[in-house]
Amino acid sequence: MSKTKLAAESLTTMTEMIFPNDTNTLGNLMGGNLMRMMDVVGAICAQKHSNRIVVTASVDNVSFKESIPLGSVVTLQAKVTRAFSSSMEVVIDVWAENIPAQERVSTNKAFFTFVAVDQSGRPIDVPQLITETEEEKALYDGALRRRQLRLVLAGRMNPSEAVELRSLFEV
Template identity: 70%
Template sequence: MRKQKPASDSFVIMTELVLPNDTNTLNNLMGGRMMHLMDIAAAIAAQKHSNRIVVTASVDNVSFRDAIRLGNVVTLQAQVTRAFSSSMEVHIDVWAEDIPSGTKMKTNEAFFTFVAVDQSGRPIDVPEVLPETPEEIKLYEGALRRRQLRLVLAGRMKPTEAQELRALFELSEK
């Protein structure tokens, strides 16, 4: 049995100020810059969990709900939700805050997958995640379905082999 680590041990908060060089011609944070920040926060969470070098394996759908404006403070919160043998799913929430107006809104949410590697770049085992709070347990329980969906969409798993997804569709047919 692999060692376990609490999900909370991987929790990361990262804060950035949106400056003119980060924005498009509408003075909104560029999507690529947002994804860059999300990748960094998620990678730090995966490193904290695994104590290893990590590489980005996949990024689920990233929706841009609301524009993040020039001068906003962006706060990213990332945490490992589940670990498989060498891969880890990381959940990220992004908040934009306009300090002068006192407003704060959630603008983005995504799941990233990282693989821990050794010095030669080969995948290496990581500790299991021990979820403790109701939210951590909910994210942990859904991670296997999300993983199987990622693998099916990437062509690395046959849909018929995705037991968690099959069970989901069987429930919806009843």
């Protein structure tokens, strides 16, 4: 397996149309259905990077900025932002489109963490990430801070060990 991979190699796009069975009583996509779609596109993206089976380890704050009405075409785009030893942070952007009206709106963005596992379900190393664009570099630089915040919030890291977060708390 390659020791490194380009961020662009993990780019994954998924498109779905919203049907009545996807919606709530107001005729909008149910949040859980959107999260399922995000989990699927994120997992495919992480598998592309790692060439391994992956499991979802965490989901950062998912806020629902815009409702997604029945009949919309939803496009989800995922890309690995950073690879650690066995985990990968994936950013997922979501847009809803009303094709007849030629309207497209950004509805959601979230960071998911996936862990590559072997056939027994044990974590396994993944290739390191190579960034090329300014956006990829910015996402990569922020990923360690987001990871440390996740670990602190989960009680898996002592806040005093979160070196990347210190600047946020210094007065």
